[in-house]
Amino acid sequence: MPVKNRFAELLPEITEWRRDIHENPEILFETHRTSALVEEKLKAFGCDEVVTGLGRTGVVGLIKGKTNKSGKTIGLRADMDALPILEDTGLDYASKTPGAMHACGHDGHTAMLLGAAKYLAETRNFDGTVAVIFQPAEEGGGGGKEMVDDGMMEQFRIDEVYGMHNWPGKPVGSFAIRPGAFFAAADQFDIYLTGKGGHAAKPNETVDTTVMGAHVVLALQSIVSRNLDPVKQLVVSVTAFETGSLAHNVIPETVHLRGTVRTMDPDVQDMAEARLKEIAEGTAAMLGGRAEVDYRRxxxxxxxxxxxxxxxxxxxxxxxxxxxxxxxxxxGEDFAFMLNARPGAYILVGNGDTADVHHPKYNFNDEAIPAGCSWWAEIVEKRMPAA
Incomplete structure (x- = not known):
């Protein structure tokens, strides 16, 4: 079945919701306005139950089919949070909150799932129950984990769960997916280097943490090039190098390195964590200083x-x-926590030739709405066909 005609009819309304959410972005768990908007609309659609406060500010709406002989419940999940980025789109509905914007399309994901919820509540042409899940704090906060930890899967007896993300560079409304490992594990690390500060004109009297930090940054690259099986995937990126001084003539006492490790395999993840600590501590000791490593999965x-x-x-x-x-x-994608709790799948929908996600000029493409909504609705109607 192609894109449902009902979503073509609803496109102006869903677009209006999307742009309102875009104009009022909220970060991490602070999705109070967005969550209230979602709650209000789900109740207006006639959802059988609307539950708030899961994962702090998450919202779940239940929609029952015409029958429930299957006894099955499918979860459909959209993320609601924005990013701490200053928007540079020039849109007439651009962010009204300085330093926050929907730079990853979660406004579109929320609007598409609301559109699907409205259709499913109108038609109820399925046998079972749908749980529409609106999650906060995907962007680094682990809102998906918190909703799972709050017992969401058990409370609503969810059997399977499905997620979707827009994808710039892919034709509008087209789809892509893969089985198995899809998005990477995303770890973070902080390395604190300590030496002996002093005057830059007398480096022999110091233990130079700037030189130490430079050696550590370069040595960490050997994890991928010399410790990793070449047929496997690993990213080790140092993303910040902060010293204890801004003066031209001071060798700082301390340096702080910050970064991320991305893996697709638990064994590679274990190796990368162990080698990162060994390299940082060993390099610092070799140069007369010390390193403290804080590695967080x-x-x-x-x-x-x-x-x-x-x-x-x-x-x-x-x-x-x-x-x-x-x-x-x-x-990384914290829908991983939901897929760890229940079987399911995550799919990409094309956003067209737009700026990439997490860019100040990114904008969700409203032309993708009918395809995304139709996919949600078809997941339900085909997986739980009306009896």
Whole structure:
């Protein structure tokens, strides 16, 4: 079945919701306005139950089908939070909150799931129950984990869960997916180097942490080039180098390095963590200083279930005429926590020729709304066909 006509009719209304959310971005768990908007609309649509406060500011709406012989519940998840980025789009509905913008399209994800919820509440042409899940704090806050930890899957008896993300550079409304490991585990590290500060004219009397830090940054590159099996994936990136001085003539006492490690394999993750600590501590000691490493594991690898991925691809093909094989992505995605709790799948929908996500000029493409909404609705109607 192609894009549903109902979503073509609803496009102006869904677009209006999306642009209102875009204009009023909220970061991490502070999605109070957005959550209230979602709650209000779900109740207006006639959802059978609307629950708030899961994962702090998450919202879940339940929609019952015409029958429930299957006893099955499918979860559909959208993220709601924005990013701490200063918007540079020039849109007439650009962010009204300085330093915050919907630079990843979560405004579009929320609007599309609201559109699907409205349609499903109108038609109820399925056998079972739908849980529409609106999650805060995907961008580094682990809102998905908090909703799972709050017992969401058990409370609503969710059997399977499906997620979606827009994808710049892919034709509008087209889809791509892959089974198995899809998005990477995303870890963070901080390395604190201590030496002996002093006058830059007398480096022999110091233990130079700037030189120490430079050696550590370069040595960390050997984890990928010399410790990793070449057929596996690993990213080690140092993203900040902060010294204890801004003066031209002072060798600082301390240096702080910050960065991220991305992996697709738990064994590679273990190796990278161990080698990062060994290299930082060993390099610092070699140069007369010391290193303290704070390594924190973040989002796990996001793994699509085989059966649900095949089904999601079939639905995508019915909506858009095809579904491409997606490459693995070294970005992190906290939908991984929901897929760890229940079988399911995560799919990409094309956003067209736009700026990339997390860029100040990015904007969600409203032309993708009918395809995204149709995919959500078809997931429900085909997975739980009316009895």
């Amino acid at each position: 973040g989002y796990p690898v996001m793994v699509n279930s085989e059966e649900q991925t095949a089904f999601a691809a079939e639905v995508a093909a019915s909506v858009s005429g095809g579904c491409d094989d997606a490459p693995q992505v070294m970005g």
